[in-house]
Amino acid sequence: MTAAAAQQGTTHQGILDWVTEVAELTQPDDIHWCTGSDEEWVQLTDFLVGTGTFIRLDESKKPNSFYAASDPIDVARVEDRTYICSRDERDAGPTNNWMDPDAMKELMRGLYAGCMKGRTMYVVPFVMGHLEAEHPMFGVEITDSAYVVASMRVMARMGSHVLRKMEELEAAGTEFSWVPALHSVGHPLAEGEDDVAWPCNETKYIVQFPEERMIWSFGSGYGGNALLGKKCYALRIASVMARDEGWLAEHMLILKLTSPEGVVKYVAAAFPSACGKTNLAMLQPTIPGWKVETLGDDIAWMRVGEDGRLWAVNPEYGFFGVAPGTNEHTNPNAMRTIAKGNSVFTNVALTEDGDVWWEGLENPPARATSWKGEPWTPDSTELSSHPNSRYCTPIKQCDILAAEYDDPRGVPIDAILFGGRRRDTIPLVFEARDWTHGTFLGATLSSETTAAAVGQVGVVRRDPMAMLPFIGYNAGDYFNHWITVGKENDAAKLPKIFYVNWFRRDDDGNFVWPGFGENSRVLKWVVERIDGQAAAVETPIGHVPTPESLDTDGLDMSAADLAKCLEVDAEEWKAELPQIQEWFDKFGDDLPGVLWTELDGLRARLEG
Numbered sequence: 001m002t003a004a005a006a007q008q009g010t011t012h013q014g015i016l017d018w019v020t021e022v023a024e025l026t027q028p029d030d031i032h033w034c035t036g037s038d039e040e041w042v043q044l045t046d047f048l049v050g051t052g053t054f055i056r057l058d059e060s061k062k063p064n065s066f067y068a069a070s071d072p073i074d075v076a077r078v079e080d081r082t083y084i085c086s087r088d089e090r091d092a093g094p095t096n097n098w099m100d101p102d103a104m105k106e107l108m109r110g111l112y113a114g115c116m117k118g119r120t121m122y123v124v125p126f127v128m129g130h131l132e133a134e135h136p137m138f139g140v141e142i143t144d145s146a147y148v149v150a151s152m153r154v155m156a157r158m159g160s161h162v163l164r165k166m167e168e169l170e171a172a173g174t175e176f177s178w179v180p181a182l183h184s185v186g187h188p189l190a191e192g193e194d195d196v197a198w199p200c201n202e203t204k205y206i207v208q209f210p211e212e213r214m215i216w217s218f219g220s221g222y223g224g225n226a227l228l229g230k231k232c233y234a235l236r237i238a239s240v241m242a243r244d245e246g247w248l249a250e251h252m253l254i255l256k257l258t259s260p261e262g263v264v265k266y267v268a269a270a271f272p273s274a275c276g277k278t279n280l281a282m283l284q285p286t287i288p289g290w291k292v293e294t295l296g297d298d299i300a301w302m303r304v305g306e307d308g309r310l311w312a313v314n315p316e317y318g319f320f321g322v323a324p325g326t327n328e329h330t331n332p333n334a335m336r337t338i339a340k341g342n343s344v345f346t347n348v349a350l351t352e353d354g355d356v357w358w359e360g361l362e363n364p365p366a367r368a369t370s371w372k373g374e375p376w377t378p379d380s381t382e383l384s385s386h387p388n389s390r391y392c393t394p395i396k397q398c399d400i401l402a403a404e405y406d407d408p409r410g411v412p413i414d415a416i417l418f419g420g421r422r423r424d425t426i427p428l429v430f431e432a433r434d435w436t437h438g439t440f441l442g443a444t445l446s447s448e449t450t451a452a453a454v455g456q457v458g459v460v461r462r463d464p465m466a467m468l469p470f471i472g473y474n475a476g477d478y479f480n481h482w483i484t485v486g487k488e489n490d491a492a493k494l495p496k497i498f499y500v501n502w503f504r505r506d507d508d509g510n511f512v513w514p515g516f517g518e519n520s521r522v523l524k525w526v527v528e529r530i531d532g533q534a535a536a537v538e539t540p541i542g543h544v545p546t547p548e549s550l551d552t553d554g555l556d557m558s559a560a561d562l563a564k565c566l567e568v569d570a571e572e573w574k575a576e577l578p579q580i581q582e583w584f585d586k587f588g589d590d591l592p593g594v595l596w597t598e599l600d601g602l603r604a605r606l607e608g
């Protein structure tokens with residue numbers, strides 16, 4: 001049955017062979033080649049309503065939108081179950097889990113054997129980035145989860161048109177590559193067995209085979225583990241391609257900033273998961289006359305163009321945003337985007353009138369059902385929504401999407417911001433002295449852990465370039481790749497690098513900086529620095545704004561609090577030195593020497 005069913009899908013022999021092989025191993029009841037059509041969306045969402053995975057939201061509140069609650073054991077990325085299976089262990093580096101690729105395949109073939117019994121196997125042709133790109137970045141995801149297919153339709157360009165393009169290229173003899181990405185929730189159904197609302201498996205593996213450009217994922221239905229175009233392909237596998245081909249695949253938002261005078265700048269920013277990328281990408285400035293438009297909120301692929309500038313595209317097609325904290329004040333543009341519907345909400349609360357709610361949203365309902373399926377009221381001591389609950393919504397619905405989003409060439413980046421969540425030490429913003437110093441800031445980026453990954457929350461860890469869970473190879477080589485981009489290109493044309501921290505706290509534990517729309521003041525300082533207009537003080541860590549150089553017109557903040565935001569406390573920074581030393585020691589000889597030189601320079605300036 002399976003070979004014959006596969007046959008109907010495509011004329012592309014390589015894809016057909018792979019689909020047939022996977023079907024023979026996993027034994028699905030059916031094979032469905034996804035078209036990406038509206039009819040298919042209706043079929044999928046009706047099916048998911050039928051199995052209890054989806055609850056349809058009220059049409060007048062969130063049209064064509066759905067609520068889902070996961071199994072409580074499947075709520076976030078699982079970093080300890082994520083592997084880079086390079087042939088040589090050295091190439092996975094000290095920051096990734098590694099297993100020999102053959103051993104991993106044997107182990108996982110055991111898990112995949114018969115794992116789709118009683119289910120439909122969906123084949124999802126997709127492209128990350130533009131189909132019209134010079135080298136389109138194709139992938140095919142096989143999954144046994146209709147939830148994953150529906151989410152993939154929002155998050156990536158997918159469907160028949162992508163498959164047809166691959167078939168055309170093959171027929172024309174044009175060389176191209178595609179990433180096979182295999183996913184199963186790992187929950188086969190016996191004859192007559194009813195499905196559960198959120199099938200998954202206690203055993204989870206999220207595996208990248210970098211040399212083969214291949215992904216195998218098992219046991220989880222959560223976005224970052226299961227929508228394989230996103231983290232697994234567009235970051236882990238793409239970072240390896242980028243190393244080999246001389247470009248950068250980064251965990252960055254992309255935004256367009258227009259000044260009151262009409263001057264346009266493009267900014268990319270890398271913050272760890274749940275540290276403010278989506279919010280900054282859609283920011284509504286509080287300073288008059290400034291405009292932000294969005295290009296992307298999570299991933300940037302960047303290449304140096306013929307003009308020597310660094311050009312960035314967002315390979316995704318939707319937003320997969322953290323729900324809690326999102327509201328009309330913090331992120332009105334996200335609120336408008338999801339209000340248009342066509343969205344999936346996972347692990348938030350369901351209200352009695354068929355809408356969704358989460359912590360931080362306006363107008364708490366008198367009664368709701370929590371993400372755990374329990375009755376919830378504003379007096380409940382438990383959260384209504386998981387801290388990593390998400391909305392999944394089409395990027396095209398965003399009112400402030402920049403027109404350049406549709407340009408396969410992307411946009412030339414003027415500034416890169418690195419940032420993290422730190423209650424102390426890191427000032428609101430400072431500027432790197434040059435590209436190498438900026439690479440040092442990125443390589444030593446630190447942040448308190450969040451609910452976006454399973455594990456302890458609030459612990460400071462190094463998260464280089466916000467890519468710790470996503471670098472698909474040896475992080476020492478990755479730092480070297482960054483240094484090389486700076487060396488081989490004209491530094492004057494590359495973006496200037498900054499470091500930001502919206503999350504400094506006062507003695508009572510409150511955030512000192514109001515954040516969100518007020519972050520436009522920092523963006524303004526950044527572009528004025530680039531144009532040589534804003535003042536800064538040179539400190540041991542880099543260039544920090546003078547209090548006067550930051551636009552504080554209309555900002556409700558005391559001079560003392562502003563000083564607190566901008567403070568560089570030498571003692572706090574000295575305490576950072578042994579932590580950076582320990583971090584760098586992990587890499588042994590693989591750490592580029594210039595990063596040691598940067599650390600020595602920082603130490604000397606702090607102690608001098």
Ligand code: GDP
Nearest residue numbers: 273274275276277278279322324325502515516
């Ligand atoms: P992402 O995962 O990096 O895209 O982060 P999000 O933009 O989704 O934000 C994650 C969490 O941080 C949400 O709860 C936001 O409300 C919160 N957040 C985002 N920006 C700021 C900010 O400027 N200040 C503060 N205090 N919180 C923020």
Ligand code: PGA
Nearest residue numbers: 077224272273274298452
């Ligand atoms: P985030 O994306 O960066 O918006 O949190 C999801 C993730 O990184 O897991």
Ligand code: MN
Nearest residue numbers: 251272273298
């Ligand atoms: Mn992310």
Ligand code: MN
Nearest residue numbers: 277278320321
């Ligand atoms: Mn985000």
